[in-house]
Amino acid sequence: MADESTDPGQWPLWEVFTQPGDGKPHEHAGSVHAPDAELALQNARDVYTRRGEAVSLWVVPSAAITASSPSDAGPFFEPGNDTPYRHPQFYKVPRGVKVF
Amino acid sequence: MADASLFEYLQRLGDDRLVLGHRLSEWCGHGPILEEDIALANISLDFIGQANLLLGLAGTVEGKGRDADALAYLRDPVDFRNVPLVEQPNGDYAATMTRSFLFDAFDYLLTRDLQDSGHPELAGIAAKAHKEATYHLRHSSEWLVRFGDGTEESHRRAQDALDELWRWTGGLFLADEVDQALHARGLAPDLAALEPEWKGMVSELIGRATLTLPPVQPITARGYRRGDHTEHLGHLLAEMQILPRSHPGAEW
Numbered sequence: 001m002a003d004e005s006t007d008p009g010q011w012p013l014w015e016v017f018t019q020p021g022d023g024k025p026h027e028h029a030g031s032v033h034a035p036d037a038e039l040a041l042q043n044a045r046d047v048y049t050r051r052g053e054a055v056s057l058w059v060v061p062s063a064a065i066t067a068s069s070p071s072d073a074g075p076f077f078e079p080g081n082d083t084p085y086r087h088p089q090f091y092k093v094p095r096g097v098k099v100f
Numbered sequence: 101m102a103d104a105s106l107f108e109y110l111q112r113l114g115d116d117r118l119v120l121g122h123r124l125s126e127w128c129g130h131g132p133i134l135e136e137d138i139a140l141a142n143i144s145l146d147f148i149g150q151a152n153l154l155l156g157l158a159g160t161v162e163g164k165g166r167d168a169d170a171l172a173y174l175r176d177p178v179d180f181r182n183v184p185l186v187e188q189p190n191g192d193y194a195a196t197m198t199r200s201f202l203f204d205a206f207d208y209l210l211t212r213d214l215q216d217s218g219h220p221e222l223a224g225i226a227a228k229a230h231k232e233a234t235y236h237l238r239h240s241s242e243w244l245v246r247f248g249d250g251t252e253e254s255h256r257r258a259q260d261a262l263d264e265l266w267r268w269t270g271g272l273f274l275a276d277e278v279d280q281a282l283h284a285r286g287l288a289p290d291l292a293a294l295e296p297e298w299k300g301m302v303s304e305l306i307g308r309a310t311l312t313l314p315p316v317q318p319i320t321a322r323g324y325r326r327g328d329h330t331e332h333l334g335h336l337l338a339e340m341q342i343l344p345r346s347h348p349g350a351e352w
Contacts, residue, residue, distance in 0.1 A: 011133065035246070
């Protein structure tokens with residue numbers, strides 16, 4: 001499969017992050033095609049924020065993102081499941097503690 | 101008694117936006133790329149929304165029971181008060197962006213000053229419209245720079261569009277006794293005062309886009325705010341109006 005973000009027949013792909021409110025973290029909303037950063041910002045505005053979903057936008061070239069691959073899923077994430085004592089649920093709450 | 105000058109002025113404002121909004125809507129489903137298709141549909145809806153408010157207010161001012169739909173769908177070309185620039189066909193994307201840029205720069209300045217109108221409802225519509233106009237101008241400016249300063253072909257297309265459309269900008273600043281009367285009453289900005297600022301903005305951007313201002317003078321025929329139009333408006337209205345005219349009162 002051709003990498004869409006470097007296909008010369010397509011504009012580059014940009015990942016869009018929207019901030020739903022002041023002080024909230026930017027969250028991944030999706031992606032857009034655009035020839036450059038300014039137009040990526042405009043396209044993101046038109047595609048993802050038209051109905052007041054955001055107070056701030058980030059666009060990042062998709063090519064700049066390094067992602068874990070599905071084959072990393074085992075070594076990356078499964079050890080956590082084998083060490084239940086790392087999860088707070090592992091520990092019983094002392095009887096004296098009633099309110100959380 | 102109905103305020104004839106204000107009714108006339110509101111139709112001018114409303115019709116520019118209705119006609120340009122309709123033109124831009126013609127791109128829906130035909131945009132050069134999905135993201136631009138969505139952008140133009142959004143901008144088109146902004147203009148049609150503004151037209152709805154302005155023509156609604158015009159109908160109230162006229163006081164003959166006509167609402168925004170009646171004015172939009174049941175008037176003939178000779179009753180439309182838009183400038184010829186906005187009715188020009190879309191052409192290619194460079195032509196559409198050039199037409200939008202020339203209007204958006206005007207719209208940006210007009211809505212900026214119209215917010216100070218002594219007519220509270222009109223000032224409120226202008227405040228909403230100015231936010232939209234600011235974004236429209238950014239969108240069309242960025243595209244014009246990229247076409248002008250892009251490839252040889254995109255530059256040629258943008259220059260051709262500018263050469264073709266420049267003559268139709270004359271209508272934008274055509275101030276007659278209606279504009280003067282409203283300006284004197286503190287309801288509308290002085291169009292003549294906006295023109296040098298518009299020319300400055302347009303020249304600056306055209307320079308950035310490495311394009312050249314056409315040597316021709318824009319046409320300033322007085323009829324352009326009084327119902328004179330190019331051949332294109334009749335065709336546009338035929339398409340826009342056929343449904344409500346064929347099925348009066350239809351709802352969907």
